Amino acid sequence: MAHLEVELVATDRKVWSGAASMVSAPAADGDIGILPGHAPLLAVLRPGVVRIHPREGSERTVRVGSGFLSVDTDRVTVVVDQVEDSGTVDVSAAARR
């Protein structure tokens, strides 16, 4: 099954990376959801919540500051200024991958 390679990076560190089936993010003019096979996209993000559905494990939600998102042949890079709340993000689990 096709999946997305997701990287969520903040200015000073990588917050999360791994395989996911869906990513939703707050684009400048409305939330967008990214599924595998999405067309290449560069979108500006406004502050909001990024949701990542990993292939394994439960959904991760991360509250982020403004930033941007790029999609390119199933590689999703979410670049944000700051991660305000990484409560549900298990950074150590991301590091183990």
Added chain:
Amino acid sequence: MAGQQRVYRQRIRSTQSLKKIFRAMELIAASRIGKARDRVSAASPYARAITRAVSAVASHTDIDHPLTTERPDAKRVAVLMVTSDRGMAGAYSASVIREGERLIEQLTSEGKEVVLYVAGRRAVSYFTFRHREITGQWTGSSDSPSVETAEEIAQTLLQAFLADPADGGVGELHVVYTEFVNMVTQTPRVIRMLPLEVVEGVADDTHEALPLYDFEPSPEVVLDALLPRYISSRIYAVLLQAAASELAARQRAMHTATENAEDLIRTYTRLANQARQAEITQEISEIVSGADALASAS
């Protein structure tokens, strides 16, 4: 003679306590440098992602943005110097300042007026001592710069760059900092950060073709959001490099200082021993000559 010995002992003691300080600073620098290098590598995914995105936009559209436009009308140019807050790092700050002075001289000879921005207390005191005007300064976190500081510096400089030349706008931004090559080599470098020169595909070493992106909401808006971020990410990277270089320079300088202190202690110990021996010899010869005098008198 006994006075001589005491002086040597005093010098040995003070050098020993200095040596302890040098050793401690060396160890502190050594332990922080690992962290500083980690931060450099932790910031690189962001820098890579943003550079890739900028070159994607650049290859897709004709970039026409204030930040990439040359401004020959502005006579004033900004120079940002990144130095350390504290000394005890050998020639670290001095070589950045020297490189900066060379740049300033060159820019002045081209008929430009230099506006100074400095980070690090060493450069601030250098320029205030010489009564040179500093337009912006940031101090206090040269060995562990935060994202916020980088953001603040970037905002100030972008504002200066985007302002009208009539009210203090600058036409170029040069940055003087120290590049961390490895633990033994740190080279002062001068880069021109603004106006930006966007080189297509600069992000990709593999030369794979960049896909045709859709831009949400529009290429212009995306570029507007990207470029200031690109600048602050570059400035943050510069600060991190400078911090790692500072710590490496400090570690090396303190290591040399410790060795010098050891040399001094050795020299002074020899001298003190010599003084003690001379004193004993003199006492013996005094006693012997005293006894001789008594013997010949009787």
